[in-house]
Amino acid sequence: MSKAERSWIIAWAALQGIGLWLLHEWLLSLPGTGPYLSVIWPLYAGVIILPSTLMLLSKYRQDKYLWIMVTGFTLLISAAASYTGYQAWVVDLPLHRTGQAGFLLGAMAFISWFVLLPFAEHQLSQGNWCSNYSLLFASAWRNCVKLALAAVFTGVFWILLFLLAGLFKVLNVALFMDLFTSRIFAYPVTAIVFGIGISLYAAKEEALVGIYRASLNILGWLLPMVSFILILFLLALPFQGLTLLWKTGYATSLILVLLACTIFLFNAAWQDASGEQRFPRWLLRFIGIGLLAMPVYIALCAYSLGLRVSQYGWTVDRVWAALVVVLAAIYALGYAWVVLKRQAVWMAGVRQVNILAALSVVVLLLLTLTPVLDPVRLSVNSQVARLMSGKLAAYDFDFEYLRLNGKRYGNAVLQQLSKNTIHPDAVLIQQKAEAALTVEYRTFTSSEGKEHQLTQEQLFKQWRPYPRGTELDAEFVDYLLDNPSVRPTCSEAEPCPVLSVDLDGDGRNEWIMLMSYIGKIYSIENGRWSLAGSLYGDGIYNLMENRFPAQAAILTRPARWKELWIGDVRLYSNDN
Structure with a gap:
């Protein structure tokens, strides 16, 4: 790699670092970032994509088609980022609700950028997009190794910096720690070091190509x-x-x-x-x-x-x-x-x-970053269509999903549902839609309401009593019907084993309900059923999913180690 090309890479890396620092400072000056996501995310996309592409394709920096392709792709991703940012932000919801949308935007943009890089290099070197597959293959793996090594190089660099800062902090010198953790230092230096890592690839390209080829051969x-x-x-x-x-x-x-x-x-x-x-x-x-x-x-x-x-x-x-x-x-x-x-x-x-x-x-x-295949838009439209067609009862519909996970689409639909008058359950839909529009976090009222509708007969189908032939206590079932928060999640397809066993030796059986990795103990206290505790064991999972041994003996055995009490402190052994 020539000195001019290396200087080109480091210069763009420095500009990228400065751009990221300026963006961060601008964000701190805003009264709130949510309403500006449709502007913030496109700016970040541009600051990250354009310099990164110019660094990886530095060999073709004199070619005008490089600038055309880079500008076009940057504008495309920026437009997608603007749309995603606009849809992600919902008034009155916490900003962290936009985190998943931001992560998906970054992941989709990176994958698209990485996949298209070899085609861009092929166009710049061969004058067409994909006539030489070997060149595409080599370019893709070269970019992968470049980025991985640059990331490792940057990570080790920062480890050494913090080692330096930590050593001096022991001597009560906080200068280095304060400097290294300042934004004006961290952003430009990180970007420049990453650029240096990219530029160092050319010095050992043949050896690195041999390494990844050999690795692929072994995996093959x-x-x-x-x-x-x-x-x-x-x-x-x-x-x-x-x-x-x-x-x-x-x-x-x-x-x-x-x-x-x-x-x-x-x-x-x-x-x-x-x-x-x-x-x-x-x-x-x-x-x-x-x-x-x-x-x-x-x-x-x-x-x-x-x-x-x-x-x-x-x-x-x-x-x-x-x-x-x-x-x-x-x-x-x-x-x-x-x-x-x-x-x-x-x-x-x-x-x-x-x-x-x-x-x-x-x-x-x-x-997926456009209205055409936006997964959120498609899911919202599908679920609302099921509600309006009667395939899904209004009582069972998750209105809070539209509010908390439906982004702008879901909240717009909630506004419409709050004014709906044509559905047979229009009054219920209006009430639930209006209630959902006021929440900021899951209230779980919908699921509890749904569970309260279950009958004793439906619950019986979700449980499998043991020993065989044991009948469930009607009062115990009523207790679970009235208290869904302490009721394990079971289903007719995957019923939970329920054991009738006297665990405390008082002559009255408790009910133990087994789930994936835990058992819940229910007993009568002061004449009323209540959740008394939990059971743990490595083999509980093996008793689930219809693998419960029907003829197995169900016994209680005294613990090997008694509990030790020191004042009000209870000590017990798990090795019983």
Whole structure:
């Protein structure tokens, strides 16, 4: 790297640090940051994206197309940041409610920026966007290593600074600690050191390229194992059925993680197909069978997600899950198509699939920062549509979700619902909408109200008494009906084991309700049922989810170690 290029990087790093410092000082001068998020977030986007891009593409600093591309992308992200900031801020809600939106904005912007960087470099060096896949591959990994090393370099630098400050503070010299923690020092110095870390990459580029290539080669040897998992699980499904799969509640997540591992490990092994594949031919065919199984997993995920959406409508999580499924489908269908083509160079067509998938990632992520695919807008509209159509009863509708999690969309809908006159339960909807518009934090009144509607018969279906044949005490059930705050969360699909046992030796049985990792003890005190305490044990989880041994003996045993009381201090052993 030439001296001029290194100076260019450090200069832009300094400007970035100064810009971040000025923005921070401006924020401190504002009476409140919430109303200005639609301006603040775009400014931060510009100060971070523009200098960072110019530093990583410093080699092409004389090319006018660099400025066109950087300016265009910065304006695009700034516009998305303005929209996100505007939607995130709701009057009368705490500012921390905007934190999740800010994090997602940063994550989506960074991923899009990182994915597009190799294409920009390809355009600047080759005059087109994606004709040389090896160049795209090398550029992506080079940027990854650059950013990682620069971050480590900056982190170690600050560790040394605080070591210096700490040593002098021991000597009652606070000058260094005060200097290093001042904003006017921290922002510019951090940015400059990060820029220096980027510029140092060129000095050891060949060695670093060899390291990440070797790392990918090692990881690539796990591809046969993940292919084996893909095939084995698929073969086991017909014998076990899909019922067990859907019953877990997280099968779709596990499948998507498996597909993500497959995609990553395949690309670690395949890389850019510039060298000979190190797997024998029979193993390549086995891997190909595993890749052919991927579309089946996509179908399972799509079916599972479709069922949830048809039953309960769209939520923010389901919108994100759908986007992940779409992206995974591009890889899965693309890789399966390449396997079926049986090209002379193994999986050569993956180049086009990876390019399409990368660009699809950018398009979908950026659309989530617009009204087109805003997950919050889609979820709010879906849930309100279910309410208005009668699919969801007004009493069961979570109005506070619109207020606290629906951003500006949700609060606008609440305003409309507070004036609704056409719904059969219009009066109830108006009352709940007006009440929700006044809250700043969850009150849980909606969930408690919903629980109070449960009948004894419904609660009986959520519990499984032991020993077998034991009947639940009607007064105990009434107590739990009247006190939902002390009632464990159970369901008909996953009932909780309830044990009738005399724990304190008074001749009267207590009720113990087991949950995932704890048991609740209920006993009669002064003629009334109450929550008496809790039970803990490493094996409680194994008794849940219908694994409770029906014929197991239920006994009480005296504790090995008695309690020790020293005055009013109670000491007890957990090793009983």
